[in-house]
Amino acid sequence: KQEVTQIPAALSVPEGENLVLNCSFTDSAIYNLQWFRQDPGKGLTSLLLIQSSQREQTSGRLNASLDKSSGRSTLYIAASQPGDSATYLCAAGAGSYQLTFGKGTKLSVIP
Amino acid sequence: EAGVAQSPRYKIIEKRQSVAFWCNPISGHATLYWYQQILGQGPKLLIQFQNNGVVDDSQLPKDRFSAERLKGVDSTLKIQPAKLEDSAVYLCASSLDHHGRGRWDSPLHFGNGTRLTVT
Numbered sequence: 001k002q003e004v005t006q007i008p009a010a011l012s013v014p015e016g017e018n019l020v021l022n023c024s025f026t027d028s029a030i031y032n033l034q035w036f037r038q039d040p041g042k043g044l045t046s047l048l049l050i051q052s053s054q055r056e057q058t059s060g061r062l063n064a065s066l067d068k069s070s071g072r073s074t075l076y077i078a079a080s081q082p083g084d085s086a087t088y089l090c091a092a093g094a095g096s097y098q099l100t101f102g103k104g105t106k107l108s109v110i111p
Numbered sequence: 112e113a114g115v116a117q118s119p120r121y122k123i124i125e126k127r128q129s130v131a132f133w134c135n136p137i138s139g140h141a142t143l144y145w146y147q148q149i150l151g152q153g154p155k156l157l158i159q160f161q162n163n164g165v166v167d168d169s170q171l172p173k174d175r176f177s178a179e180r181l182k183g184v185d186s187t188l189k190i191q192p193a194k195l196e197d198s199a200v201y202l203c204a205s206s207l208d209h210h211g212r213g214r215w216d217s218p219l220h221f222g223n224g225t226r227l228t229v230t
Contacts, residue, residue: 004153034218043115043202043221044154051216089153098167099219101153 002027002094006102013080014110021075021105023090032093033066033073037086038104044089048075080109113137115222117203123228129191132225136184136205142166143180144219145188146202154202160186193229200224 003026013019023033032051036044048057048064050073056065063076073090087106091099116135124130136143142161146154157176158168162183171178175194180186190197202224206217 032216036219036221041223041226043223044204044219046218046220049216049218091153098156098159101155103151103153 002030002092002098002100004090004092004100004102006088006090006105008105009103010106010108012108012110015080015082017080017109018076018078019080019107021077021088021090021107023073023075023102025071025073025092025100027092027094028068028071030068030092030094033064034091034093034099035062035064035073035075036089036091038089039086047088077107080107082109082111085109115203115205115220117201117222117225119225120223121226121228123230124193126195126229127192129189130193130227131190132188132201132203132227134186134188134203134222136186136203137220140205140207140220141183142206142208142217143186144204144206145178145186146204146221148200148202148224150199157188190227193227195229198227198229200226 005024007022034049035047038044050057050066061078066073087104089104091101144159145157148154157171158178159166160180163180178188204219204221206219208217
């Protein structure tokens, strides 16, 4: 059974800092790894999707990497802004058509 | 493009009552998902449809939960009877293609969810 862990559970940084969010998964036989953002009271917004054949994906100030062999993915946010404050979730897509989500990292960017 | 629509946004019921949630996916999206998100947890898949057929309902508590997707478009999720532990946000999502059919490049698009409180 796939298990996804996100560390840290919460993170507070001053505006302008670069930061890294971590995601680990137990079953390396994944098809893709997705990163989502969730604002309070809202649904999830897809940020980046990395297919198993890829090593990384970039969108603006966001860069996500995938290392299947070690069961890890990282989300790098450059030059953080207060508007980046949200909960970030990663999800691993594997065998039985299911996305297994982590519990998320709650990010606060302080002006 | 219009996003995934869900209603109602909030629902408060007493235990043992029934409740239904509605979802309209993004036009043209073949795959529809219902997730349950308990406070402080990541979403957990309840059921996945490909067009109007069920792909995966292994985590759906079938003694009290049911879902249907008529004509491969809108979907409803029902709980009857509700228990206290069903208090959660119910999220609907859709994707353009079916994950698992050799196509794993379609991101999921989520609605804003229905927050259910069972008292």
